Amino acid sequence: MVHVDLPINKTAEEPLYRQIIRLVRERIVEGSWVPGERLPGSRELADTLGISRISVVNAYAELREEGLIVGQAGRGTFVTGPNGLTNDPRALPSVAANPIAHVTQRHPPNVIAFSGGAPAEEFLPVSLIRQAYNAVLDRDGADALLYEETEGYLPLRQAIAEYSRTTGINCRAEHVLITGGCQQALDMAVQALLSEGDALITTNPTYLGILDLARVRRVQVFGIPMDEDGIKIDALQEALIHHRARAIYIAPTYHNPTGTVMSIHRRRRLLQVAADFGVPVLEDGVYHELGFAGTPPPPLKALDSEGIVLHTNGFSKIVLPGTRIGYVIGEGPVWERIMRVKRAADICTPTLNQRAMHYFLQTGALSGHLDRVRKIIRERRDSMIRSLQRHMPEGTRWSTPTGGMYLWVELPHNGPTVAELYNNAIKQGVTFAMGPMFHTDGGGGYFMRLNFAAQAPDKIEEGVRRLRAAWHGLSAQNSGVVLRDTEHIL
């Protein structure tokens, strides 16, 4: 139970429920109240504070909306964690501030966006896709416009199963469910595996879409530290002992945002630990095909002798995002439930899109397309690293990923945090994704994720120049602050 220390002022102008919201938010953000701790019931807190219960009820409702606390039927109300996805703890995680907005946000043309999750426009095989749509409408007519089976278009599922077997995943079409992009694959899996209030374990940092999903689905998230081999196993075991986790979300290959590739040894240990605790693993494989320097280890699902892995993937990053075709591969008792979740969600993924994607795959064009994409993004990674070396202040550090689309950059700690930098960067005409958005605990204050794949080299160079300008502008101010702080400490 949290220590209740909320200095309510009954004579203040600020409504009582607003004061409660503000004070609880502060306790959580400053870390006095930690994830998993129970809050008093609304009646109990009202009595403690000597105020009416309705103020507490209203405050709790808003705090739940913000994702700071979660109610569990029959068990009480719990802290879920600081508002990790917004850096301004006072801000409600509104639509605008919501992290995944970065994925879809379209910036004015003068802004160089390193923030997004989309591949570059010039990668998109527009004419091939157009041919695919026309060929399917020619071939199938009205059939391509009717409802599809909930599981998905069978030939596409067969093609995905066939491809997946080449990565070592032992599956057939019946193990494949087609979804609205990889995000819906994750959502279906989360909904099939977890109820409200259940615990989900992931890495820290992690994909912001899974944090978004967990918040909306009222799932508690616990973030486990990583090293260069992936999630730390001892910390994972610790968490599994303390929380009754219902799933472990892992992106083992070209991890978003860090670019890390989990070693084969770590993969095996992870699966062993998950099996020991009887906790399913939700694998995000969406960057697996985007390796440009060496071959990554097989997906977790390929090593899954216990049948505890749900493998999600899709075509958003390797072909095109706007068609929204993803999939999940799984088996066992959860598999029936996941189908029901999908049907209730939207009956089926659009027929025509599935058939067009299948057609595109059948032409054999994917392999050549991927070769081109890998070559280009490797060049862009190198461009961005050169630009960072040229322009960023001393002490800036970054990953050197061997696949995926992102650099994970740490700014020197003697300058602004990324949250401080953000508005200035936009003024300079560049955007990035802020480190704390990827954390469950508000960490990552000096980290940013830069998408190197989405911009041509000249834009990359110019964008990094702008980043530098934004940083130096604030750093000048900040060094004053640092000095004053130092004086104060001295």
Place this chain on the structure above:
Amino acid sequence: MVHVDLPINKTAEEPLYRQIIRLVRERIVEGSWVPGERLPGSRELADTLGISRISVVNAYAELREEGLIVGQAGRGTFVTGPNGLTNDPRALPSVAANPIAHVTQRHPPNVIAFSGGAPAEEFLPVSLIRQAYNAVLDRDGADALLYEETEGYLPLRQAIAEYSRTTGINCRAEHVLITGGCQQALDMAVQALLSEGDALITTNPTYLGILDLARVRRVQVFGIPMDEDGIKIDALQEALIHHRARAIYIAPTYHNPTGTVMSIHRRRRLLQVAADFGVPVLEDGVYHELGFAGTPPPPLKALDSEGIVLHTNGFSKIVLPGTRIGYVIGEGPVWERIMRVKRAADICTPTLNQRAMHYFLQTGALSGHLDRVRKIIRERRDSMIRSLQRHMPEGTRWSTPTGGMYLWVELPHNGPTVAELYNNAIKQGVTFAMGPMFHTDGGGGYFMRLNFAAQAPDKIEEGVRRLRAAWHGLSAQNSGVVLRDTEHIL
């Protein structure tokens, strides 16, 4: 626990697991084993029958697939009922028996399907849609293949707002969210309005997709009786007093499955009661445009002075289902949450599909298309009513809908129930949707929903003949049963 009375024959040619499947199915269909009852564990049943456990495991797996039983982790295996529905909220039906499967199920060509929710293939404007896809790819290139804003493609939202204003709904593009069909619009609204365990009120009978959704989202559903004007207001008030409902789901116009149109007076009273209790109304308007005899009253959202209605609609029934474009119109505090739910669900609805639908709407072809569709489905309604008059047994009754796609048919109570009729009907080559699937309380045992829109008149005539044959086949047997029962009682 069920009474285990399974006369297994160990020397029969029929494999043991097949015998178990057959016998369990019989127990459930004849009603000896009732929904909610627990089955013995596989080990226990194997011991009781003196057979190997694997036979029981295989039999249970197939029975689960059929939706006759359901396994619940840590609790055991339960009877779900002859059609996969149950009143026991702990039990969940399976994929195969799941009611909404009827929407997407594709039958062999020799079966005349009155069971589905899809419009007829010949309604689909294939060539116009094809033109739309090509025109959009020409015009927008890669933009049509990237992520879309979560809210949806702005011109489409504007077009929908403009259209909705003609139905009396006062809205602008910012009040419109594009979704993956009307089903996802409902799902987003349910997720935004209700947590697990919350109460949702609807009519009895109601749309099976909302029951499916509620079950998957672990929401409690309470069904309120209807009369020819729609939901009964006194019963609704009673329910609102006894359950803390978080939403009222209503399909006011061409209600699925009954075809009822709620009167304007009833609409006003419903909104008044909902406002009095502070409960949002989730309006399903998906058949609003399919009126073929007179103009229906305005949507609830058009009468919504309090801002408590979320209005869902889509293009599945009026243009084509396979593109999966629906929408929800709303405002107020729930609106921000619904956007977050949508983003977490799948980031966005496919860009190209939204733009193609927008293009199609801009051509002005919808109005002429709808005129044709209305004319055809009116003729088909008349065909089906004539066929029913000609063939169905005395005492059969049906609605005469003025819009939508369905007849709601009540069989005479001296014959088989629809559940008893179902397998025989399939053998005769005709399918229908069973009444109990649309009920929250297992009611509707003598009702069936027939889709008259999806079949040409000659198929309608032949399908109804087959229905009659199926009914007479069973009715002959049944009258014997009735006699024996009567003797027994006497």
